[in-house]
Amino acid sequence: MVNCFEHCGELKIVEERFKLETERLIRSWMRYDRATLHDYLVEDVEDPRINIQSILTRHFLIERLFGEQFDALMEQELRFGLVMNWLLRLLKKPVNAGQLQAVLGTLLAEEDNAEGLEIPSYISETFSTLRLPNYICDLLNWTPVETTEAPVPEYLMSTFQAIWHEVLVSEPPQNISVLEPACGSANDYRFIESFGIARLLDYTGFDLCEKNIRNSKQMFPEARFKVGNALDIDAEDNAFDYCFVHDLFEHLSIEAMEVAISEICRVTRQDICIGFFNMHDSDQHIVKAVDDYHWNKLSVGRTKAILERHVSGVQVIHIDKFLASKFGCGDTHNKDAYTFIIRK
Numbered sequence: 001m002v003n004c005f006e007h008c009g010e011l012k013i014v015e016e017r018f019k020l021e022t023e024r025l026i027r028s029w030m031r032y033d034r035a036t037l038h039d040y041l042v043e044d045v046e047d048p049r050i051n052i053q054s055i056l057t058r059h060f061l062i063e064r065l066f067g068e069q070f071d072a073l074m075e076q077e078l079r080f081g082l083v084m085n086w087l088l089r090l091l092k093k094p095v096n097a098g099q100l101q102a103v104l105g106t107l108l109a110e111e112d113n114a115e116g117l118e119i120p121s122y123i124s125e126t127f128s129t130l131r132l133p134n135y136i137c138d139l140l141n142w143t144p145v146e147t148t149e150a151p152v153p154e155y156l157m158s159t160f161q162a163i164w165h166e167v168l169v170s171e172p173p174q175n176i177s178v179l180e181p182a183c184g185s186a187n188d189y190r191f192i193e194s195f196g197i198a199r200l201l202d203y204t205g206f207d208l209c210e211k212n213i214r215n216s217k218q219m220f221p222e223a224r225f226k227v228g229n230a231l232d233i234d235a236e237d238n239a240f241d242y243c244f245v246h247d248l249f250e251h252l253s254i255e256a257m258e259v260a261i262s263e264i265c266r267v268t269r270q271d272i273c274i275g276f277f278n279m280h281d282s283d284q285h286i287v288k289a290v291d292d293y294h295w296n297k298l299s300v301g302r303t304k305a306i307l308e309r310h311v312s313g314v315q316v317i318h319i320d321k322f323l324a325s326k327f328g329c330g331d332t333h334n335k336d337a338y339t340f341i342i343r344k
C-alpha cells in the first residue's frame with residue numbers, strides 16, 4: 001500500500017480502511033450498465049467538445065506539445081464552448097426556429113436584443129471575430145421549421161474537432177507520456193483521439209470500474225486502458241511526463257483523496273491538470289457520504305495545500321471567474337467547477 005505510517009499496527013488499519021473504501025467505490029460504478037457508463041458523462045453540458053474543463057484539459061496537452069503556437073485557436077475554441085452552452089440553454093426553453101433566426105438577424109445588425117431576448121456580449125463579440133458565413137450562422141439556421149427539439153447536428157458540435165484534426169494532421173508524434181486516472185469509458189480520450197491529439201503522445205488510462213475499461217478497449221483496441229486504483233497506482237515513480245484527471249477527488253473520503261493526490265504526484269514527472277466539479281472558496285471541506293461513495297465539496301485552499309506538499313506550483317482556475325474576466329461571461333452552468341494546473 002502507498003501510505004507511509006510509522007506504526008505497523010496503524011498501517012494495517014489504514015490498509016483495511018482503503019480496502020473497504022475501494023470495494024465500495026467499485027460497487028458505486030459497477031451498478032451502472034455498460035451502455036449508461038458509455039454515454040452519461042459525455043452528454044449535454046458534459047460533452048467534452050463543449051465542456052470548458054475538457055477543453056482546458058486538451059489545451060493543457062496541446063501547450064505541452066506545442067507551447068504557445070496555438071494560443072489564438074485555443075481562445076476561439078473556448079468561445080465556441082461558450083456559444084454552444086448558451087445555445088443549449090436557449091434550446092431548453094420554448095423557442096422556435098423563427099426566434100433563432102431573429103437572433104441571427106440581430107447579430108448581423110450588430111444589435112443586442114432579439115425580439116426581447118438579450119444577447120450576451122460574449123456571443124456578439126465572438127460573432128464579430130468570425131468571417132461570414134460561420135458556425136454561429138449555421139447553428140441559428142439549422143433548426144427544422146417550428147421546432148428546436150432535434151439535437152444540434154453532429155457536424156456543428158464537432159466544428160473544432162474538424163479544425164484541430166486538420167491543423168494537427170501533419171505534426172509528428174512526440175515522446176510524451178500522459179496518464180489519466182479515473183478515465184471512465186474513455187470519456188475525454190475519445191475526443192483527444194478524434195481531435196488528432198492522441199496520436200501525438202503516449203496515453204495510458206485507468207479506472208477502477210472494469211465495465212468502463214471494457215467500453216474503452218472496445219472503442220479503442222489499440223490504446224492502453226487498464227483496471228487500476230488511484231489509491232495505489234501500478235507504476236514507478238515519475239513513470240509519466242504528464243497527468244490529467246477529471247471529477248474523481250470529490251468522490252473519495254478526504255483521507256483517500258490525500259493518498260490519491262500523493263500517488264498521482266509520485267508517478268508524474270512534470271505537470272498535472274486536475275478538473276474538480278464541486279469546490280468552494282472556504283477553508284473547510286464539506287464531507288458528504290452518499291450511499292457507497294462521497295459527494296464532497298472540497299475546500300480550494302486545503303486541497304491546494306495538500307498538493308503543495310508534493311509540488312512546486314499550483315495555479316487555481318475558478319472556471320466561472322476565469323470566463324467572466326476573459327470573456328465577460330456570467331452564466332457558466334457550474335459555479336463550483338475549478339481546474340488546477342500543477343507544476344511539479
Ligand SMILES: C[S@@+](CC[C@H](N)C(=O)[O-])C[C@H]1O[C@@H](n2cnc3c(N)ncnc32)[C@H](O)[C@@H]1O
Pocket residue numbers: 025029041181182183184185187188206207208209212228229230231245246247248251
Ligand atoms: C465521475 S466519474 C468521472 C469519469 C471521467 N474522468 C470523466 O470526467 O468523465 C468518476 C470515475 O472515477 C472512477 N473511480 C472512482 N474511484 C476510483 C479509484 N480509486 N481509482 C480509479 N478510478 C476511480 C469511477 O469508476 C468513475 O469512472
